[in-house]
Amino acid sequence: MDPKVNGQLQHDWSWLIAAYLFLGGVGGGAYTIGAINSFMGEELGLSTTVALWIAFPALLVGTMFLIADLGSPSRAVLAAMKPKTSWIARGTLIISTFMVLSFLHLVLHQFVAVDQSVLNVIAIAGIVFAIGTMAYTGILLGASKGIPFWRTGIVPALFVISALVTGHFALMLGIAVFGDIAETSAMLRVMALEAAVLVAIEVLAILFFLQAAFRQPDPRESAERILRKRMFVIGYFILGLAAPLVLMLVAYRAMAGDGAGVVTILGLGAVLGLIGGLILRQAVLICGALPTLNMAGFEFRRIHRPKEPKPGIGMLPPS
Amino acid sequence: MPRYGMVIDLKRCYGCYACSMACKTANHTPPGVFWARVLMGEVGKYPNAVRQALPVLCMQCEQPSCMEVCPTGATQQTDEGVVIVEKDKCMGCKYCIMACPYGARYSVEEWESYFPDGLPLSPLEEFQKKAWEEKSGVGVATKCDFCCDRIGDGREPACVEACPAKARIFGDLDDPNSEVSILIKKERGQVLNPEFGNEPKVYYLLPR
Numbered sequence: 001m002d003p004k005v006n007g008q009l010q011h012d013w014s015w016l017i018a019a020y021l022f023l024g025g026v027g028g029g030a031y032t033i034g035a036i037n038s039f040m041g042e043e044l045g046l047s048t049t050v051a052l053w054i055a056f057p058a059l060l061v062g063t064m065f066l067i068a069d070l071g072s073p074s075r076a077v078l079a080a081m082k083p084k085t086s087w088i089a090r091g092t093l094i095i096s097t098f099m100v101l102s103f104l105h106l107v108l109h110q111f112v113a114v115d116q117s118v119l120n121v122i123a124i125a126g127i128v129f130a131i132g133t134m135a136y137t138g139i140l141l142g143a144s145k146g147i148p149f150w151r152t153g154i155v156p157a158l159f160v161i162s163a164l165v166t167g168h169f170a171l172m173l174g175i176a177v178f179g180d181i182a183e184t185s186a187m188l189r190v191m192a193l194e195a196a197v198l199v200a201i202e203v204l205a206i207l208f209f210l211q212a213a214f215r216q217p218d219p220r221e222s223a224e225r226i227l228r229k230r231m232f233v234i235g236y237f238i239l240g241l242a243a244p245l246v247l248m249l250v251a252y253r254a255m256a257g258d259g260a261g262v263v264t265i266l267g268l269g270a271v272l273g274l275i276g277g278l279i280l281r282q283a284v285l286i287c288g289a290l291p292t293l294n295m296a297g298f299e300f301r302r303i304h305r306p307k308e309p310k311p312g313i314g315m316l317p318p319s
Numbered sequence: 320m321p322r323y324g325m326v327i328d329l330k331r332c333y334g335c336y337a338c339s340m341a342c343k344t345a346n347h348t349p350p351g352v353f354w355a356r357v358l359m360g361e362v363g364k365y366p367n368a369v370r371q372a373l374p375v376l377c378m379q380c381e382q383p384s385c386m387e388v389c390p391t392g393a394t395q396q397t398d399e400g401v402v403i404v405e406k407d408k409c410m411g412c413k414y415c416i417m418a419c420p421y422g423a424r425y426s427v428e429e430w431e432s433y434f435p436d437g438l439p440l441s442p443l444e445e446f447q448k449k450a451w452e453e454k455s456g457v458g459v460a461t462k463c464d465f466c467c468d469r470i471g472d473g474r475e476p477a478c479v480e481a482c483p484a485k486a487r488i489f490g491d492l493d494d495p496n497s498e499v500s501i502l503i504k505k506e507r508g509q510v511l512n513p514e515f516g517n518e519p520k521v522y523y524l525l526p527r
């Protein structure tokens with residue numbers, strides 16, 4: 001195997017971590033929107049309920065993906081031992097608190113009759129930790145000194161925006177599926193417009209992210225790689241961003257009347273947007289390359305060699 | 320208390336990979352894991368470009384970014400300045416791998432055979448696998464530890480002992496009379512990418 005370093009890609013974090021970052025984002029984003037809506041009056045009540053039903057399960061499943069990625073999952077209880085310096089330790093505390101709050105909020109909101117003021121207090125605390133969770137998923141990568149692509153400073157902002165977008169899409173899907181379309185179409189129409197605005201912001205964020213990466217040699221290597229990935233260009237940029245943007249605008253216009261027929265368009269847009277959010281994280285992860293090694297007065301250029309060793313002694317030729 | 324460091328003389332290194340092999344033999348690292356690596360590259364501009372080997376290993380940073388990010392406290396620095404992983408505390412999150420800018424860390428989930436097509440482990444591999452699991456462990460982060468146990472026995476790290484060109488010198492950086500201190504001073508030893516701020520304890524003597 002080729003020794004590491006000098007532009008070689010990291011290969012230790014992949015789909016499981018991408019799914020964890022994605023679901024953490026969905027949970028945080030959906031909760032933030034739903035909890036804010038809970039202060040906006042009765043008619044948005046359904047969105048709060050749906051958000052609560054999304055947030056906690058998303059976080060729970062996301063955490064399972066993280067644990068599944070651990071080499072020694074039995075020691076996961078040690079994850080928060082060093083919050084002074086480690087972002088995984090801090091993140092563990094943030095997400096755990098958020099999980100407790102979102103679970104409490106869900107239970108009190110759905111099954112126990114409590115005073116609205118109690119729910120409000122939980123919602124405010126929950127929003128703080130939901131924002132923490134969304135930001136954490138990007139800061140985690142941003143604090144990785146070995147991967148310059150993640151350190152341009154834009155990843156946390158990009159992931160927060162993507163978390164809001166995917167959370168918003170998850171919320172729309174939930175409302176479309178569980179709500180009565182005659183009652184929810186007005187709300188969905190507004191949400192379609194909001195989604196379009198959020199996606200437009202994400203388009204700017206991703207362009208900004210790539211531009212920042214192209215400005216320095218090491219992140220540039222990763223940026224060039226990500227742009228060569230069909231998964232990123234077609235799966236994320238075209239199908240996961242551009243298509244939902246168009247579909248949301250189409251749905252917004254079409255829903256001016258009765259609107260029931262456009263739910264399919266909305267649903268399709270939301271599903272594509274959600275898949276795009278997962279692809280974004282995966283692409284950013286697997287395109288993370290190690291930095292170039294150099295010393296003063298010593299410009300070392302690595303000679304790239306073919307990856308597969310030629311069959312030789314002790315090596316059977318590939319069948 | 321000594322503060323261990325290493326000097327790698329690039330004028331002497333001719334890229335024979337003896338250090339890589341010695342490290343594999345001494346530490347029983349599994350396939351794909353190279354605590355001591357030799358990167359092949361070139362330096363200089365045409366027509367004066369030459370081939371150059373660059374041996375790298377864990378730099379035993381004074382400010383190890385791997386230790387900073389470790390959430391469990393498994394990664395620690397000994398009194399001698401060697402960065403180690405306490406395998407019973409590591410949960411295998413691999414964050415340290417992302418945090419090491421020198422690419423010095425590895426984690427493997429299982430010891431796979433060196434031989435292709437799912438052939439069973441050879442007796443030697445069985446032995447190595449057992450030794451590796453006892454020393455470093457599977458499902459945890461692993462890295463060069465300057466051959467701590469050998470140093471304890473009064474020997475040098477395996478890579479240093481094996482280097483036929485005497486390109487690797489090991490010693491106490493705090494002792495001004497040690498060979499490493501004298502070489503670093505006399506030949507202006509450099510560290511890789513000082514801008515990372517990790518303060519490596521592996522120094523290089525540059526080719527002239």
Ligand code: SF4
Pocket residue numbers: 376377378379380383384385386402418419420421422423424462517
């Ligand atoms: S080289 Fe990497 S693994 Fe070694 S001490 Fe420095 S940061 Fe840690």
Ligand code: SF4
Pocket residue numbers: 388389390391392393394404408409410411412413414415416459460
């Ligand atoms: S893999 Fe182990 S040593 Fe590395 S950061 Fe995680 S717990 Fe610490």
